[in-house]
Amino acid sequence: MRRLAAIVLTAAFVALTAMPVAAYLKLGTRAGTRTVTLKWGQMPIRYFVTDRGTTGVTSTQLRDAVGRAFHTWEGAPTAITSSEFVGFTLANPSSGDRATVIGFQNRPDLDRTLGATSFIVDTTTGEIVESDIFFNSAFAWSVAPEGAANLFDLESIALHEIGHLHGLAHSAMGETELRAGGRRVIAAEAVMFPIAFATGNIAGRTLKTDDIAGIGDIYPAPTFSRETGSISGKVTKSGKGILGAHVVAFDMQSKTLVGGFSLTEDGSFVIAGLDPGPHIIRVEPLDDGDIESFFDLTLNVDINFRPQFYDRIVVVPRGGGTSGVELKVVPK
Amino acid sequence: MRGQAAGLSPTVRRLAIILLALCATPSLARAQGYIGRDIPHRGSVEASGGVTYSAGYDLGTISAEETRNTGGTTGGATGPFVLFTATSRAKGSPGVQGRLGVFLSRAASIEGGVQLARPILSTELSDDFESAPDVTATETLTRLLVNGSLVMHLTGLSFAGGKGVPFVLGGGGYIRELHEKNEVVETGHEFHAGAGLHVWYGQGKHRVGLRTDVGVSWRRGGADADDVQRTVPTAGLSLAYLF
Numbered sequence: 001m002r003r004l005a006a007i008v009l010t011a012a013f014v015a016l017t018a019m020p021v022a023a024y025l026k027l028g029t030r031a032g033t034r035t036v037t038l039k040w041g042q043m044p045i046r047y048f049v050t051d052r053g054t055t056g057v058t059s060t061q062l063r064d065a066v067g068r069a070f071h072t073w074e075g076a077p078t079a080i081t082s083s084e085f086v087g088f089t090l091a092n093p094s095s096g097d098r099a100t101v102i103g104f105q106n107r108p109d110l111d112r113t114l115g116a117t118s119f120i121v122d123t124t125t126g127e128i129v130e131s132d133i134f135f136n137s138a139f140a141w142s143v144a145p146e147g148a149a150n151l152f153d154l155e156s157i158a159l160h161e162i163g164h165l166h167g168l169a170h171s172a173m174g175e176t177e178l179r180a181g182g183r184r185v186i187a188a189e190a191v192m193f194p195i196a197f198a199t200g201n202i203a204g205r206t207l208k209t210d211d212i213a214g215i216g217d218i219y220p221a222p223t224f225s226r227e228t229g230s231i232s233g234k235v236t237k238s239g240k241g242i243l244g245a246h247v248v249a250f251d252m253q254s255k256t257l258v259g260g261f262s263l264t265e266d267g268s269f270v271i272a273g274l275d276p277g278p279h280i281i282r283v284e285p286l287d288d289g290d291i292e293s294f295f296d297l298t299l300n301v302d303i304n305f306r307p308q309f310y311d312r313i314v315v316v317p318r319g320g321g322t323s324g325v326e327l328k329v330v331p332k
Numbered sequence: 333m334r335g336q337a338a339g340l341s342p343t344v345r346r347l348a349i350i351l352l353a354l355c356a357t358p359s360l361a362r363a364q365g366y367i368g369r370d371i372p373h374r375g376s377v378e379a380s381g382g383v384t385y386s387a388g389y390d391l392g393t394i395s396a397e398e399t400r401n402t403g404g405t406t407g408g409a410t411g412p413f414v415l416f417t418a419t420s421r422a423k424g425s426p427g428v429q430g431r432l433g434v435f436l437s438r439a440a441s442i443e444g445g446v447q448l449a450r451p452i453l454s455t456e457l458s459d460d461f462e463s464a465p466d467v468t469a470t471e472t473l474t475r476l477l478v479n480g481s482l483v484m485h486l487t488g489l490s491f492a493g494g495k496g497v498p499f500v501l502g503g504g505g506y507i508r509e510l511h512e513k514n515e516v517v518e519t520g521h522e523f524h525a526g527a528g529l530h531v532w533y534g535q536g537k538h539r540v541g542l543r544t545d546v547g548v549s550w551r552r553g554g555a556d557a558d559d560v561q562r563t564v565p566t567a568g569l570s571l572a573y574l575f
Contacts, residue, residue: 173398175461186401187413188398189397198401198402250418253557255394257396276515277516278516284462307464308467313453315471315512315513
């Protein structure tokens with residue numbers, strides 16, 4: 001018998017919201033003493049769209065924007081995913097009906113949340129049974145091909161939320177700054193970065209290398225493990241491992257960034273899905289936003305250290321891994 | 333009258349010998365001025381092996397960039413956001429080389445060569461947005477260069493009784509660079525031109541000599557992240573054997 005649990009993930013925030021930062025993480029859930037990755041057990045992912053638009057966006061335009069976003073994820077060369085639009089529904093995008101529903105909901109109470117994804121999962125296997133996405137119609141939306149001033153781009157936010165729907169967590173591949181009332185994103189290099197770009201911006205319609213590596217890690221194409229490689233090692237401070245450090249690999253040939261985290265108390269990290277070749281490694285604390293956007297707050301995430309480069313160029317082999325990278329950081 | 337020559341008088345025979353000697357002397361003198369009478373000749377082979385040095389060269393600057401948040405009320409900055417910059421250089425490195433050449437004539441030869449070196453790729457990481465300390469990251473490459481050249485031996489400029497012979501050369505080659513652990517290979521090509529000097533020792537048909545050369549190699553590809561031609565000064569010193 002399946003043990004099902006509902007998980008609600010608030011995923012995209014308005015600019016100036018207190019935000020998280022992280023490279024690709026997979027969503028997981030506890031299964032006894034172990035953690036299992038959330039993922040769909042079979043493809044295509046069958047979804048409904050609410051037959052209800054919002055100001056400036058009809059339900060048909062919503063369906064089309066969501067369809068384009070699914071299609072963008074399906075175009076990731078590292079992964080095999082597929083989706084199927086089943087039809088319009090009058091149901092709300094809320095958990096519990098065993099149907100994956102995507103649509104608008106008016107949530108003025110969530111004044112910094114553009115959209116969110118929720119799940120019902122089999123907690124013994126991590127298989128996703130249902131996932132719903134709502135876009136907050138308390139905000140003003142656009143589906144204009146070139147974007148529209150003062151309106152959030154629906155396709156960009158849909159791409160982010162559908163990344164969650166596939167099982168991806170937030171990426172820290174971005175930079176923020178504190179301002180009165182919250183945190184503003186300066187730049188990002190991942191659709192899965194938790195803070196949305198400003199209104200009128202449509203850059204979020206395109207997957208970045210970090211996103212593509214992440215989706216490949218969950219739904220790998222046959223070539224994924226053959227054609228890409230990984231870097232693994234530890235992040236230590238004063239000889240002890242630290243948890244939650246954001247480790248970034250910069251591909252010196254493609255000039256792209258892919259990130260990962262040290263995910264255990266001993267500071268171990270793995271960054272997979274990297275193109276073969278030389279990489280520069282940089283480590284930084286998770287200090288661009290709220291830690292809870294990335295990790296369970298019961299975990300002892302260490303952000304008291306300075307950003308740092310590794311003093312060796314790390315070469316990623318095709319179909320293999322380079323291990324033993326020790327990043328020794330110093331307190332701030 | 334086929335028997336008439338045999339019937340030349342001693343005077344005429346002596347004159348003929350002198351004329352032949354006079355005719356022969358200039359060519360013999362030229363032959364003695366360039367290595368030896370018998371070598372090199374068409375088909376002579378020169379084998380050489382020794383050390384080489386490639387000077388360091390810049391590999392350019394690249395940036396780790398993110399997509400800037402533009403639009404709305406996010407300010408006026410435009411263009412990519414730079415997280416940090418990386419300025420790379422292949423350091424100068426010694427290596428070993430071997431060549432095998434075949435003379436097409438006494439003044440021209442073609443040769444093929446192999447060079448093996450282990451240059452250090454050095455990358456200076458700086459301008460970090462979050463003030464990470466500048467660091468120079470390194471790795472050691474294994475560079476294999478296979479090339480071919482046309483060599484023109486400047487016989488008219490030979491010296492020391494023909495033992496010292498300058499030459500000029502030019503050609504092209506294939507570069508194969510392996511990153512550390514030899515698991516990632518990158519290839520490129522080069523063209524080169526240079527000049528050098530052979531100094532041969534001994535008197536026999538087989539000669540041993542020293543060969544030194546300097547030149548310039550124009551390289552593209554290999555571990556270079558940019559598709560840009562790099563100019564690399566080179567030098568070499570070899571022990572040569574001519575036969």
